[in-house]
Amino acid sequence: MHLRRNFALALFAGGLLAAAGTPAGAQARLFSPAARQKAEALLKQMTLDEKIGQLNQSAGIVMPGVSTTKPDDMIAKGGVGSILWQMNVKEINRLQHIAVEKSRLHIPILFGFDVIHGYRTIFPVPLAMASSWDPSVEEQAQRLAGQDARAAGIEWTFTPMVDIARDARWGRIVEGAGEDPFLGSAMAQAQVRGFQGAKLGPDSVMVCVKHFAGYGAADGGRDYDSSYVPEELMRNVYLRPFHAAEQAGAGSFMSAYMDLNDVPASGNHWLLTDVLRKDWGFQGLVLTDAFAVKSLQTHGFAKDPEDAAYKAISAGVNMDMASLTYSQNLAQLVKEGKVSEAYIDQMVLPILEAKYDLGLFEHPYVDESKVEAMLNRPEGLALERKLAGRSMVLLRNQNRALPLSKDLKKIAIIGPMADSTRDIEGGWTVEGLFGPGGKNHPVTVLAGIRNKLGPGAQITLVAGPQPSKIYPGLVDSITGVKPTPPPTPEETANWIAKAKAAAADADVVVAVMGETPNMSGEAASRATLDLPGIQEQMLEAAVATGKPVVLVLLNGRPLDMRWASEHVPAILDAWYPGTEGGNAVADVLFGDVNPGGKLPVSWPRVAGAEPLYYNHNLTHEPEDAPEFTSRYWDMNSKPLYPFGYGLSYTTFQFANLRLSKTRMTAADTSEVSVDVTNTGPVPGDAVAQIYIHQRYGSASRPVRQLEGFKRIALQPGETKTLTFPLGRNELQFWDPQTKRWLVEPSAFDVWAGGDSTASLHADLTVTQ
Ligand code: BGC
Numbered sequence: 001m002h003l004r005r006n007f008a009l010a011l012f013a014g015g016l017l018a019a020a021g022t023p024a025g026a027q028a029r030l031f032s033p034a035a036r037q038k039a040e041a042l043l044k045q046m047t048l049d050e051k052i053g054q055l056n057q058s059a060g061i062v063m064p065g066v067s068t069t070k071p072d073d074m075i076a077k078g079g080v081g082s083i084l085w086q087m088n089v090k091e092i093n094r095l096q097h098i099a100v101e102k103s104r105l106h107i108p109i110l111f112g113f114d115v116i117h118g119y120r121t122i123f124p125v126p127l128a129m130a131s132s133w134d135p136s137v138e139e140q141a142q143r144l145a146g147q148d149a150r151a152a153g154i155e156w157t158f159t160p161m162v163d164i165a166r167d168a169r170w171g172r173i174v175e176g177a178g179e180d181p182f183l184g185s186a187m188a189q190a191q192v193r194g195f196q197g198a199k200l201g202p203d204s205v206m207v208c209v210k211h212f213a214g215y216g217a218a219d220g221g222r223d224y225d226s227s228y229v230p231e232e233l234m235r236n237v238y239l240r241p242f243h244a245a246e247q248a249g250a251g252s253f254m255s256a257y258m259d260l261n262d263v264p265a266s267g268n269h270w271l272l273t274d275v276l277r278k279d280w281g282f283q284g285l286v287l288t289d290a291f292a293v294k295s296l297q298t299h300g301f302a303k304d305p306e307d308a309a310y311k312a313i314s315a316g317v318n319m320d321m322a323s324l325t326y327s328q329n330l331a332q333l334v335k336e337g338k339v340s341e342a343y344i345d346q347m348v349l350p351i352l353e354a355k356y357d358l359g360l361f362e363h364p365y366v367d368e369s370k371v372e373a374m375l376n377r378p379e380g381l382a383l384e385r386k387l388a389g390r391s392m393v394l395l396r397n398q399n400r401a402l403p404l405s406k407d408l409k410k411i412a413i414i415g416p417m418a419d420s421t422r423d424i425e426g427g428w429t430v431e432g433l434f435g436p437g438g439k440n441h442p443v444t445v446l447a448g449i450r451n452k453l454g455p456g457a458q459i460t461l462v463a464g465p466q467p468s469k470i471y472p473g474l475v476d477s478i479t480g481v482k483p484t485p486p487p488t489p490e491e492t493a494n495w496i497a498k499a500k501a502a503a504a505d506a507d508v509v510v511a512v513m514g515e516t517p518n519m520s521g522e523a524a525s526r527a528t529l530d531l532p533g534i535q536e537q538m539l540e541a542a543v544a545t546g547k548p549v550v551l552v553l554l555n556g557r558p559l560d561m562r563w564a565s566e567h568v569p570a571i572l573d574a575w576y577p578g579t580e581g582g583n584a585v586a587d588v589l590f591g592d593v594n595p596g597g598k599l600p601v602s603w604p605r606v607a608g609a610e611p612l613y614y615n616h617n618l619t620h621e622p623e624d625a626p627e628f629t630s631r632y633w634d635m636n637s638k639p640l641y642p643f644g645y646g647l648s649y650t651t652f653q654f655a656n657l658r659l660s661k662t663r664m665t666a667a668d669t670s671e672v673s674v675d676v677t678n679t680g681p682v683p684g685d686a687v688a689q690i691y692i693h694q695r696y697g698s699a700s701r702p703v704r705q706l707e708g709f710k711r712i713a714l715q716p717g718e719t720k721t722l723t724f725p726l727g728r729n730e731l732q733f734w735d736p737q738t739k740r741w742l743v744e745p746s747a748f749d750v751w752a753g754g755d756s757t758a759s760l761h762a763d764l765t766v767t768q
Contacts, residue, residue, distance in 0.1 A: 133596075164216050419461055529606065
């Protein structure tokens with residue numbers, strides 16, 4: 001019943017598009033008119049079962065607990081619209097041949113996979129790429145990843161993850177762009193452009209923007225836990241990068257696992273229909289996260305599988321990922337009159353349109369002879385090294401400890417990540433998921449330093465024990481690897497003594513430490529942010545020798561750096577820098593690349609300070625009041641390193657902040673200009689950041705919010721003037737009282753500078 005209403009709404013929304021007051025502009029059609037025509041004609045020939053088949057995404061592999069047989073028979077009957085988790089090119093072609101040759105209507109399968117930060121050449125993890133504060137880093141990386149993936153038969157990627165993450169305990173912080181909606185929106189759009197190009201076509205890979213929505217607000221930072229996010233916070237913060245991706249032409253969205261305000265996201269009509277389709281006018285398709293239709297029952301939301309299918313499809317889910325709940329229940333729902341066939345048609349249409357626009361009907365098969373040459377293009381590795389260098393953040397550099405001299409003769413390298421090919425690329429790699437066999441040759445930090453210094457330098461490695469997730473009985477579900485038990489006290493003492501001896505004998509110590517990739521990512525949340533294992537003890541031992549120590553972090557989240565931030569002279573956060581990561585780290589350590597990355601997150605001192613984010617509201621007591629503040633009494637409540645922060649081997653000055661209009665109406669735009677000068681000795685990149693604050697109005701507004709940024713290269717002594725708009729897009733917010741987007745008459749603070757504590761200030765007045 002309800003579905004007829006939804007169908008009408010969907011059609012209505014298609015005409016309305018950007019609802020009044022939302023930041024949406026006029027929206028072009030997502031799919032081409034030709035694709036629409038062909039899809040409609042094809043739909044007319046399809047039986048109900050064939051239509052339901054298109055709404056099913058099946059696992060392409062036999063996997064315990066997922067599928068006991070290959071999907072061949074189902075494909076031949078037209079029962080599979082898409083396949084995921086299949087990377088073998090020969091198998092992709094074999095399955096496609098069944099679809100195209102044996103199914104009645106010859107509809108090709110759409111192959112999807114998580115191409116998150118590279119296919120064979122692995123780029124820095126998304127949190128690292130966001131640290132570049134250069135959207136073209138994401139765009140270039142995802143373009144190359146998309147070309148590789150497409151050549152290898154993947155036409156759909158479950159990227160970008162645009163979840164706002166305000167809590168480093170949440171493991172999936174590594175997969176996104178951090179805490180800020182403005183930076184996150186820029187990174188989201190860059191990824192859409194990188195994968196899809198200007199429009200979906202035979203060379204593009206369709207994106208799937210995930211996890212819609214509010215997933216990063218998980219209670220306690222525990223993955224999958226409930227999110228409670230009021231509508232104003234959803235609209236003003238969590239939904240912004242999603243909307244930006246939608247406006248950039250994203251072809252699909254993925255509904256999240258968790259419940260949002262008690263309603264599971266994969267059965268959430270408000271999210272999937274009211275916001276996504278009605279307000280934003282989205283014309284593409286929604287896929288659930290894996291098994292999320294089935295798990296509507298686990299949530300205690302659906303009575304049985306039929307009810308789960310009903311709730312998901314009526315909320316607005318087009319395709320069921322892997323749970324087969326649609327395949328097994330939708331026909332019955334149509335028979336019972338609970339779901340109309342017209343509504344099913346509406347859900348199938350964008351899937352067929354995508355297949356037409358992606359060129360699957362013309363070229364359904366992979367040209368196997370071309371795959372290896374494509375994946376091994378040398379420009380991939382060169383690009384990776386360059387982008388990795390742009391993504392690193394220099395957190396500390398006392399007395400110019402960095403860059404290191406290339407004449408160093410004796411280096412001690414300590415730490416379990418230093419020479420581990422498994423750890424340099426981070427999670428979500430094809431090889432990581434499917435075991436060795438890919439042809440990656442990841443460069444470790446040790447190898448990178450060796451490459452840089454040549455055979456003349458004496459390098460001593462003291463790795464120490466590999467830290468592992470210590471959790472009784474825990475076995476990595478994908479690799480089957482059991483955690484190694486922690487070292488005994490004797491082993492610990494032994495490693496520490498070795499680290500100390502190597503450090504004492506060296507000119508410089510490079511400690512490469514952090515977390516193994518499986519410590520962040522999905523289902524990998526933490527209650528503490530400590531350096532796991534005995535790493536900090538080894539670090540302390542090296543520092544105690546008095547030798548200069550440089551800490552290179554490989555990590556998927558901010559870690560507790562309270563001790564290191566006071567005792568280790570230099571800290572370089574390399575995140576997980578990718579296949580060429582070790583060479584890129586060496587480029588930065590030895591000064592061939594001047595670091596210019598900035599933090600996309602506020603770096604907490606301890607886990608107990610989370611969620612910690614710079615764009616919080618003012619409270620009833622000023623932040624610096626002597627007492628009765630809401631801040632902690634047992635620790636500095638400010639981040640260890642603020643959002644937007646990062647050092648360089650040179651210095652910058654921001655000056656001459658001015659507005660083209662200091663007083664204007666709500667319909668107007670003022671241009672903010674600022675001069676940035678390289679005041680130091682070497683060329684380097686600055687990131688100019690613009691923050692605003694609305695002083696009063698219908699709601700409390702964040703103490704600061706980023707509304708403009710630009711990364712620029714400057715020669716020593718050079719000055720550039722940068723200009724940013726401040727108009728409706730930047731000044732408006734979703735008003736919780738009137739439930740609409742507003743630019744209010746008010747006084748605004750404007751700051752410009754190199755991080756979120758910038759002090760260069762100007763005033764803007766907005767009148768009626
Ligand atoms: C993850 C998604 C991913 C999907 C398919 C899920 O477990 O939450 O991010 O895209 O698996 O691999």
